[in-house]
Amino acid sequence: GQNIDQPTEMTATEGAIVQINCTYQTSGFNGLFWYQQHAGEAPTFLSYNVLDGLEEKGRFSSFLSRSKGYSYLLLKELQMKDSASYLCAVRDMTTDSWGKLQFGAGTQVVVTP
Amino acid sequence: DSGVTQTPKHLITATGQRVTLRCSPRSGDLSVYWYQQSLDQGLQFLIQYYNGEERAKGNILERFSAQQFPDLHSELNLSSLELGDSALYFCASSSLGGPNEKLFFGSGTQLSVL
Numbered sequence: 001g002q003n004i005d006q007p008t009e010m011t012a013t014e015g016a017i018v019q020i021n022c023t024y025q026t027s028g029f030n031g032l033f034w035y036q037q038h039a040g041e042a043p044t045f046l047s048y049n050v051l052d053g054l055e056e057k058g059r060f061s062s063f064l065s066r067s068k069g070y071s072y073l074l075l076k077e078l079q080m081k082d083s084a085s086y087l088c089a090v091r092d093m094t095t096d097s098w099g100k101l102q103f104g105a106g107t108q109v110v111v112t113p
Numbered sequence: 114d115s116g117v118t119q120t121p122k123h124l125i126t127a128t129g130q131r132v133t134l135r136c137s138p139r140s141g142d143l144s145v146y147w148y149q150q151s152l153d154q155g156l157q158f159l160i161q162y163y164n165g166e167e168r169a170k171g172n173i174l175e176r177f178s179a180q181q182f183p184d185l186h187s188e189l190n191l192s193s194l195e196l197g198d199s200a201l202y203f204c205a206s207s208s209l210g211g212p213n214e215k216l217f218f219g220s221g222t223q224l225s226v227l
Binding site: 050 | 115117146148154155156157158161169171203212215216217218219220221
């Protein structure tokens with residue numbers, strides 16, 4: 001099994017930067033995903049990391065350290081539309097070769113004017 | 114629009130009843146996933162299918178069952194419903210179900226058990 005921890009809520013001002021941390025524990029790690037979910041809507045893919053390091057995609061960047069079981073999602077130049085829940089998800093190959101994609105509880109980001 | 118279609122969007126039923134949720138994956142995707150999302154538990158993995166066969170199982174109750182048909186659509190059957198089964202049920206699909214593939218989610222079925 002595994003444990004995925006991320007903060008419940010973060011508040012930031014429009015135009016600022018916010019970093020959402022995610023820690024996980026699994027012996028069968030095979031990739032980490034970040035998804036964005038607006039209230040009442042489906043999650044949408046943001047980023048994927050399987051090797052250590054930083055992946056940058058426009059205003060969003062994601063970092064992974066496998067040895068530390070740690071990832072973060074960095075949101076730059078925050079916009080009001082970025083107010084959403086951000087879900088950290090880990091692919092866990094512990095019990096089967098296909099691997100389950102398990103999600104954390106999500107971090108609600110509130111962007112204020 | 115993710116290309117994943119779920120029906121119905123909303124379902125209201127009573128305890129003890131049985132319901133079926135339907136999912137059509139994106140065109141060309143062979144793998145289908147089911148997730149349950151409730152306010153207190155987040156997004157919980159239920160089950161994954163690949164080309165008609167079960168591939169991975171999560172925290173799916175024995176009262177729940179699923180299948181993927183030859184045309185690749187999938188159904189999630191929930192029986193002997195309890196109040197606690199009220200949740201948003203998402204279906205997602207990916208091309209081959211591989212570990213590095215991103216999932217495309219449908220808009221979900223909101224189930225209310227009264």
